[in-house]
Amino acid sequence: MTEPADRPPRTEPSDGEGSVSVIGTAHVSQASVEEVETAIADEQPDIVAVELDDGRYRQLKGHEPDDLDASDLLQGNTVFQFLAYWMLSYVQTRLGEQFDIDPGADMLAAVESAEEHGIDVALVDRDIQETIQRFWARMTITEKLRMVGGLAFGVTDSRVVGVMVGLIVGLVAGPALALFGGAVGITEAVYLRAAASGLLGLAAALLIDQLAGLALGADRRLVASLGGGWAVASVVAASGVADALVGSLLGGFAVTIIGSLTLGLVGGLALGLVAAVVIGLLGPSGPAPEGGIDEMDIEELTDADVVTVMMEEFRQFSPGGAEALIDERDAYIAHQLVGLRDAGYDVLAVVGAGHRAGIEGYLDDPASLPPMNTLVGEETGRGIPWGKIIGIVLSVAFVSFFVLLAMAGVQNAFLLRVFGAWFLINAVFAAGFAKLAGARWSSAGVGGAVAWMTSINPALAPGWFAGYVELRHLTVNVGDIGTLNDLLSDERKPIGEILGEMFDVPLFKLIMVVALTNVGSIVASALFVSYILPLLGTELGGVDGISQLMLDGARNSAELIWRTIT
Structure with a gap:
């Protein structure tokens, strides 16, 4: 025993x-x-x-x-x-x-x-x-990123890693360009040209993908669709032939959204392709050199x-x-x-x-x-708790935004529209990303319903709520890790098939539901601040007008507090 x-x-x-x-x-x-x-x-x-x-x-x-x-x-x-x-x-x-x-x-x-x-x-x-x-x-945070990145680079095709890096960078850069593009010389004409090339390039890529699917294999089909889409987008961007058409069909707000996202994604994907090339060059390109791990006498490991x-x-x-x-x-x-x-x-x-x-x-x-x-018990980590500090700052900023506008005399109808937009965009993106991870409708719905609240408090996360509901239909145990290892060790299957089978493993599916629900809420928050809030704020004078109203609200609040205590 x-x-x-x-x-x-x-x-x-x-x-x-x-x-x-x-x-x-x-x-x-x-x-x-x-x-x-x-x-x-x-x-x-x-x-x-x-x-x-x-x-x-x-x-x-x-x-x-x-x-x-x-x-x-x-x-x-x-x-x-x-x-x-x-x-x-x-x-x-x-x-x-x-x-x-x-x-x-x-x-x-x-x-x-x-x-x-x-x-x-x-x-x-x-x-x-x-x-x-x-x-x-x-x-440290750097060590964690290096470790997770090492796992990704070790088990994933460098092209996939490059595309993922590009998408993440692009989704962050797009909203940033919408907010600060004017400061670096990006005009509405640039957004229009980018939106036109992005939309037509995407349409061409989808069309080529469907046509190529009739005659080409998966890899060649992907290359054909991406190459064709990129060629069409490049021609449209260089000539401006579609600017007038796209500008007449879309309003200025839609042009800014699509154009800034296109610029961000193009820049991000370019960075991702460079990363893929670097990973490919640094990674093994042939048989392991003599004396490498395949040639090592394993018994030396006991020395x-x-x-x-x-x-x-x-x-x-x-x-x-x-x-x-x-x-x-x-x-x-x-x-x-x-x-x-x-x-x-x-x-x-x-x-x-x-x-x-x-x-x-x-x-x-x-x-x-x-x-x-x-030597036992939970380790709380060392150094400054930046996560908690950022969470408190975001929560205070969100509440202060509504309080200061209310104290400045902004009508409740406007505040309700802002809150409604915040709730809706968080719900749509959090629930949508959860469904991309394979979540049930009930799990995605719960994650979307609480996303407006959790997105202003990093101590909570919509993915946790979606994960709890998803666990009603999943049985997760440590043995799932062994199943994932077996899948990742199969060098004969294409990466797409391996990923599909990984989503059938309960632990991996749960992790992806939790992670993508949280990512959806983060993306929604960035889009709200970059696009939705400036659009709603036009009736108050745009960003400058809202800023002035918040200052007025702070002054009115200070006067009210002073009168109360004196």
């Missing part, structure tokens, strides 16, 4: 002082499996301690993975923590595939060998979810010097993340082993080779162990 380290094992301790010997293994090494089995048979310890927590032990033993609790999955940064866990799991899975052994086989061999000899097993590692939470909290180098490389990438993922776990495991040794047990500890040196250092000098209460 397997026992956590803090529960007394069934075996009685040996007479006298206990002992601990540590084996350092590579989690994807067949020789490590054999070494563990031999050591247990030869030493016959009282207890075999393994670098596992209860959840990973159950998973290795083939038990049904526990369902994930909705409140745990959707709160705070948990979605991003699962992405971090997924990335680490994916890297280990790929190593296991390259060397034809299941990740964790060394730990499973230790458990099964101990059971065969009637030896108790102690689970001495910290809970994986707690480790990942602390790992994520310790990383302490090699593993130390690998750990130090990770420490250079993220000192805070390495502290949570490596150093804290060294201390946590050492605490468990010292406790067993002090109780008089002879212990054989099976741990990853990268943890051996740190654990043995603590075993030699237990007084150097940090207090256990500093």
